Amino acid sequence: MSDSKEKPVEKVTPPKKGWSNPALQMMGIPCLSLPSRNWMIFWTVLASIGGGYAYDRYEQKQIRKQYMAKVEELGREPYDSHRLPRKLTVFIAPPPDDFLEVSMGYFRRYVKPVLNSASIDFDILVANKQGDIRSSVSERIRQLRRDAIQNNQTPPQNSNGTSWTKLLTFKNVKELYDTKDVLGFYYRYPTITPVRDDVNAASHAGGVVCMGRGAYKEYIQGVHEGLLGPLEAPQIEEQVSVENSDEEQDKNEAKAPAPFIKPEQYPQAQLAPELDLSSIIRDDKGVPVLFEQPIYVFPVMNVLGFKNTLRKIYNFFTKRHAAEDFSERTLHIVDNKVVPFEYKHQYLAKEEEPLWPKHWVEKGKERNSEWVQEMITDDRVTSRLKVIE
């Protein structure tokens, strides 16, 4: 009996060590034991990476929720239909040698939810290449100056009314009718002209938000260029751009237009003679124009490079710190405590500059990029600027 019993046991591999129970065995559940060494390593690594990531995501969500709840009360205020909330202009530029998605991501994940919760409106302006923000800001200011000249000369002309025959051909919708021409209740009620809250709070109206030091530099330069520069592009600049175009055309990317004025020429230039700078300049809706609005800058601490791998890994698992930082800074925008521009404000978000890749800075210096140069300001312009503290 004992011999016949022992033989089959020898053929089968010895039972796994571990804990079991006859009841469990009867149900077909095998012996419970730890997996092998290699599996243990695998599962531990997987669980710690996944757990670290999941925990970080969870914390980010909590932080976002917490900050959104803080400002939520501001959105509960009863609101007339002829009012519009404060509106920010957000400039987003890609960090050096990286994609726009990085700084855009910071804005979208940590800044936007808080702004939405505080019911602050915003316009996003994205820079696809260096100089975009500068040229668009300066162009806006130049347009303002051109309009000022025109308003002094000729009254605006009214276009002719539309005729019925135009309906049968394809026309742009705006040529056919205005929105309010077709909405029935406008016949009964007087037209509502909504007024932004910014109109009545001129000293801290709106706001300009720059994501990153580069965007800030470009914005400041753009304001200088718009206010101090000439209205038409100078001829000399074109030759320079032709020289550069040999390298640039290979990449098939059009460069942003060159600045109309160089920082060295600021002291000699005249400060926007077309505009009446004695009071706050407003656009046609009464909102103070861009450079009359306070500025806020978010530093985008983007770590790059192979040697920084450890730092990058650390940052990846502690994105909650960034979330906390950005959301906290957004509260400053919501609070909107405005101070006049001082010398120290030239160095806003300067802390991100040491993180810029060295080869990128070298290349920028060769190409005379405005990002890598020191910010040069003019007192006549900066005395008009304001900063959110």
Place this chain on the structure above:
Amino acid sequence: MFGLGGAPQVTSDQKLQAAEAELDMVTGMFNSLVEQCHAKCINKSYGESDISKQEALCLDRCVAKYFETNVQVGEHMQKMGQSGQFMGRQ
């Protein structure tokens, strides 16, 4: 007197039809705009008679976005219509 000065290209019937079609389109657009922006923005618990700041901002953006999309789609359709990609149209 009437109708003598320069033969009109379109009859008044056609004009009316066109105007009706316009009106239908615009009314339809307006209704769907109201419906969608109401569904998106207005708090369904109706705690207050006035809209709140949050709702005002949401409505403002919703309407702006709706019109912008409408114009863009319209322009695209127009382009398609002109290039003859529509079956049996133009």
